[in-house]
Amino acid sequence: MARLAMVIDTVRCVGCMDCIVACKTENQTPEGFNRDWIAYDTQGKFPTLHQEIRSERCNQCSEPPCVDCCPTGASHVHEYGGVVLVEKTMCIGCKACIASCPYDARYVHPEGYVDKCTFCIHRVEKGMDPACVSVCPTHCMHFGDLEDPLSNVSKLLASRKHHTLIPQAGTEPHVYYLT
Amino acid sequence: MTTLSRRKFLKISGATVAAASAVAAAGRSVSSAIATTNVERGDRTVATYCDICFWKCGAIAHVRDGKLWKVEGNPLDPLSNGRLCPRGTGGVGAAFDTDRLRAPLIRRRDRGEDEWVEVTWDEAMTYIAERMQKIKSSYGPESVALFSHGIGGNFFKHTIKAFGSPNISAPSFAQCRGPRDVGFRLTFGEDVSSPERTDIRNAQCLVLIGSHLGENMHNTQVQEFADAVGNGASIIVVDPRYSIAASKAKYYLPIKPGTDLALILAWMNVIVAEKLYDAEYVAMYGFGFEPFAASIAPYTPEWAYPETGIEPALIRATAREMARYRPATLIHPGRHATWYGDDAQRSRAIALLNALMGSWGRKGGFYAPVSMDVPAYPTPPYPTPSKLKVDNPDHKYPFAHETITTGIREATITGKPYPIKGWFVYATNLLHALPNEQETIRAMQNLDLLVVIDVIPSEIAGWADVVLPESIYLERHDELNVEWFREPFVALRQPVVESPNDQKPNWWMAKTLAEKLGLGAYYPWKNAEEYLSTRITNAGMSWEQLKKDGIIRGEKRPIFFDEGVPAEFPTPTGKIEFFSVQLQKAGFDPVPMYKRPEGGPPGSFRLLYGRSPVHSFSRTQNNPVLMDMVDENMVWVNADVADRNGWKTGDWVVLRNQDGVVSNRIKVLATERIRPDCVYMVHGFGHTAKHLRRALGRGASDSQLITRYAVDPLMGGTAMNVNFVTIEATEVAHG
Incomplete structure (x- = not known):
């Protein structure tokens, strides 16, 4: 069984937003809405500053509260890779999932259903990387299977310091940030 | 000061507006904006x-x-590396933008009056040619000038x-x-050129002076x-x-x-003083090192401290x-270098610092770019102008080794x-690109005759006598890109889809x-494909391969x-x-x-400006995809300064410059990330062209506030920092 994960190197990332643009054109998200975004996390006092730049999105959690709280089963864990998806034909737009997500990773599509990052499962199932990973000009984004110890993502997590977002929420996120 | 009404800035044909607004609707899918009668099915790609x-x-x-669905990098291309x-x-x-120019337009009343008529291409060209001939007979052909940006201006x-x-x-x-480029030519005899000949990839020490790579998104440089x-x-x-x-820096010098x-x-x-330079390199290749060393002797770190605010130890x-790390130490020459008026000399100092490191011609420093030999298409020689260029009497x-706009x-x-008496303006929005827009307006x-060729109804298009709507790059052939780079290659621009209207x-x-104009002999080919394929074939390359791959790489x-x-x-x-006798x-x-x-x-702040990674100059603020990333600029204000003045992030303010010019409203970004004596904004926002409906009134224009500029005495560059x-709170939208 695969466990898909994204590993993002904050040392290389310049926050250029190419990941967001690529998601938009690949997935045709509506104008005014995006599935991913950049966080510029600045600490300190000028000029002694530290900044972490992160490309953020749905964390594809192993304990996804959005799935647990969905009254219709529209939010579900896909059969491959542990990816959390929304079946738009089953979604009633009640927004319970939006309220439950600690990462604010979901939005209501103008057509009435909830939308979010899919890890580009339509590409991944064809052997391609997610669109964001495939375009990144700094090569700061990595994608693969954590069940495979030889995968790029497994090796990076074994060798580099890293963290996830809001781990205390207990959601077991699968987007990792190298520092 | 005298100003023309900003409300007169951009006005373009009502006919085109009516057509465009029919498809404007919030929340639509970006690609559904393009109407097409094409019955093509399935996926295809074009390089x-x-x-x-x-x-x-x-x-x-x-x-x-x-x-049209999406655009990705070409893995064969050494600039994008895919x-x-x-x-x-x-x-x-750019294709999905419903505000694009659609048909040739001729102004029917005074410049700045909102009266345009759609005309046929033949009418537009006849009009332009007649006025050019009139200018030629009254003043000479030299009295027609062209302002151009990018490779699309070549024809x-x-x-x-x-x-x-x-x-x-x-x-x-x-x-x-x-x-x-002047500073480097005076020192090494050659330009830095474009793409910059910097070997960032192999640098072990990289010094960036004001170069904001990562925000300035020149692809290869950011990748490296x-x-x-x-x-x-x-x-x-x-x-x-x-x-x-x-x-990303080990050392940040504010x-x-x-x-x-x-x-x-x-x-x-x-x-x-500490003899840390590459003495062998300097001795072998340098001229005038002794007088150079004597000249810089007074400039100690202790002297520089009160000037720069950077401590001597740092x-x-x-x-x-x-x-x-020398010679793999690269002091990056930057690109947009028109800052303070001492710019060519500052650039020369950067060149000299690189010379001390021995980095010119060395790995991790500057490489010598190479190119392919692709002969020009044979055309008759140009007539010799009877007058010298007008820009630098x-x-x-x-x-100045190039012409000064x-x-x-x-x-x-x-x-x-x-x-x-005549201006052609190709793909450059001069009202945002040149300092002091009032001077540009006076000149116009x-x-x-003022002809603007563009894809969008920009501010400068609003002043034109004739507006020629261009097909966007995904709809047209263009000149070959025979690049000077790390390795030789030639690249083709070719149409992916047809233009939707009369572009x-x-x-x-x-x-x-x-x-x-009776100059048909200069175009002895039927169409771009014949022109391009002839050049490629004459260079001994395969036109079919270039069409298929988009790129042909040399050895x-x-x-x-x-090496x-x-x-x-x-x-x-x-x-x-090191010492320049010619200077x-x-x-x-x-x-x-x-x-x-x-x-x-x-009580005032120095106005600094820079780039957003998702915008190019003032040309992308109506692009629905890119505006979905960053749809306005903000004015960066030091957090303590903002706190003292009661300005919070997101507050609307206007900026008033030293000459009393007031900006459009703009939001404050109160941040630790800037010194207290300056403010910063991204260039290219604050559009006043009313038919750029996404861009209109979003953020403020730095260009509007750049009423003053210092001219570089060596080469005529206009320093704009x-x-x-001053900053004033506001509730009201200006402009």
Whole structure:
């Protein structure tokens, strides 16, 4: 069984937003809405500053509260890779999932259903990387299977310091940030 | 001061507006905006190269069911290495923009009046040709000038040269990289060129002085910057603002704006005093080192401290850091270098610092770019103009090796040394690109003909007599990109989809105009495909391969001295000129000297500007994909300053400059990431062109506030970081 994960190197990332643009054109998200975004996390006092730049999105959690709280089963864990998806034909737009997500990773599509990052499962199932990973000009984004110890993502997590977002929420996120 | 009403700025045909607004609706899918009658089904790809900036990355455009879908990098292309920057990825938005120009327009009333008529291409070309001939008979062909940006201007340059005018210019010289190239030419005898010949990838120490790579998104450079960071290179960043690059730096030097030259001189002082330079390289290739060393002797770190605000210990530590990694120490020359008026000399100082590191011609420093030999299409020789270029009378700016845009503007205002009566403006929004928009407006009022060729109804288009709507890059052929780079290659731009309305490619317009002018002999080919394929075939390459792959790469060749590139320096002495006799003879400092910049009025902030990674100049703010990333600029204010004044992030303010010009409203970004004595905004926002409906009124325009500029005495560049603003809270939208 695969466990898909994204590993993002904050040392290389310049926050250029190419990941967001690529998601938009690949997935045709509506104008005014995006599935991913950049966080510029600045600490300190000028000029002694530290900044972490992160490309953020749905964390594809192993304990996804959005799935647990969905009254219709529209939010579900896909059969491959542990990816959390929304079946738009089953979604009633009640927004319970939006309220439950600690990462604010979901939005209501103008057509009435909830939308979010899919890890580009339509590409991944064809052997391609997610669109964001495939375009990144700094090569700061990595994608693969954590069940495979030889995968790029497994090796990076074994060798580099890293963290996830809001781990205390207990959601077991699968987007990792190298520092 | 006298100002024309800003409300008169951009006005374009009502007919086109009505058509465009029918499809405007919030929340639609970005691609559904394109209507098509095409019945094509399935997916196909076309290899081409990008035009969202001038970097010209190789791209693969995807078409699905006959509609443009997405653009990705071409893996064969050495500029993009298969990965476009966000602007390139968002390039499809240029096609989805429903505000695009659709048909040729002719103004029917006074310039600035909102009266346009859609005309046929034949009517438009006849009108232009008649007025050009009239200007030619009254004043001579030299009185028609062309302002151009990017490779798309090549065919118009050809037509204007064939017509007999030498007055062809681009803001990329006097408003951008000109001072840098002059500073390096005076030192090494050669330009930094574009793409920059910087070997960032292999640098072990990279020094960025105001260069905000990562925000400035020149693709190859940013890719190499990430490689350098990932490889653990020592990064030194000098910037009044804690840029993205600064966040990657081992040393961040928060310099007082305008004092960069003082810092560079102090660095050289330490490196010479402590004998940290590459003595063998300097002895072998240098000229005038002794007088150079004597000249910089007073510029100690202790001297530089009160000028720059950078502590002497930090100046010494960073100078030693650079020396530790030489020759793989790259002091980046920057690109947009028109800052304070001492720019060519500051750039020369950067060149000299690189010379001390021995980095020119060395791995991790500067490589010698190579190119393919693709012969020009044979055409008749151009007529010899009977007058010299108008921009630089009496060689007032003796080291200007390209044409000065603002010199043409000045001549258009004064009529001296001779009148300029016609302007062609190709793909450059002069009202945002040139400083002091009132001077541009004054100049335009002296014209008998103003033709704007563009894809969107920009501010400058609003002033035109004739607007020619161009097909976007995904709909047209363009000149071959025979690039000078790390390795030789040639790239093709070719149509992916058809233009949706009556837009035409630049080559067709330039050729048709030439034919109207009786200059058809200069276009001895039927269409772009014949022109391009002939050039490629004559170069011994396969046209079919180029059409299929978009790129043909040549064999790698030596690019560093130690690979066999001859260490030649085409300066007057044939050496790296630490001391410049030609500067001395022309009355300038033979070794750069520091002059303290003038400050602003009490209580004001120096206005600094820069780039967003998702926008190119003022040309992408109506692109629906890119505007979905960043849809306004904000004014960065130091957090303590903001706190003292009660300004919070998101508050609306206006900026008032030293001449009383008030900006459109703009939101505050209260941040630790900037010094307290300056404010910063991204260039290109604050559009006033009312038919750019996404862009209109979003954010503020730095260009509008740049009423003052300092002219570089060596080369005529216009330094624009010399304006000061105060901040006023507002509830009301201006402009």
